[in-house]
Amino acid sequence: xxxxxxxxxxxxxxxxxxxxxxxSGLDGTVMAxxxxxxxxxxxxxxxxxxxxxPVFDGVPHFQTSRxxxxxxxxxxxxxxxxxxxxxxxxxxxxxxxx
Numbered sequence: 710x711x712x713x714x715x716x717x718x719x720x721x722x723x724x725x726x727x728x729x730x731x732x733s734g735l736d737g738t739v740m741a742x743x744x745x746x747x748x749x750x751x752x753x754x755x756x757x758x759x760x761x762x763p764v765f766d767g768v769p770h771f772q773t774s775r776x777x778x779x780x781x782x783x784x785x786x787x788x789x790x791x792x793x794x795x796x797x798x799x800x801x802x803x804x805x806x807x
Contacts, residue, residue: 718734720733727744727746729741731771736761738762741757741777742754742757763782771783
């Protein structure tokens with residue numbers, strides 16, 4: 710079987726009818742490729758870039774509609790947060806009884 714994309718990817722999602730595959734490239738670009746099923750095997754079409762997603766936690770988050778015409782994109786309120794504060798609580802076990 711031929712590969713669909715050569716640049717790597719993550720978060721694959723199928724259109725409900727199984728005729729198109731979506732995934733996120735490593736740079737956050739959502740890609741799509743038509744998939745042909747025949748007696749001789751699977752024949753993927755040429756990957757097409759659709760749009761670029763914001764990347765959070767190193768992973769872009771999306772979900773496609775059943776027909777592949779709409780995408781739900783997760784984006785935290787307030788936009789990307791590069792650095793989150795760290796809170797360290799010392800002697801927390803002693804405070805449990807209070």
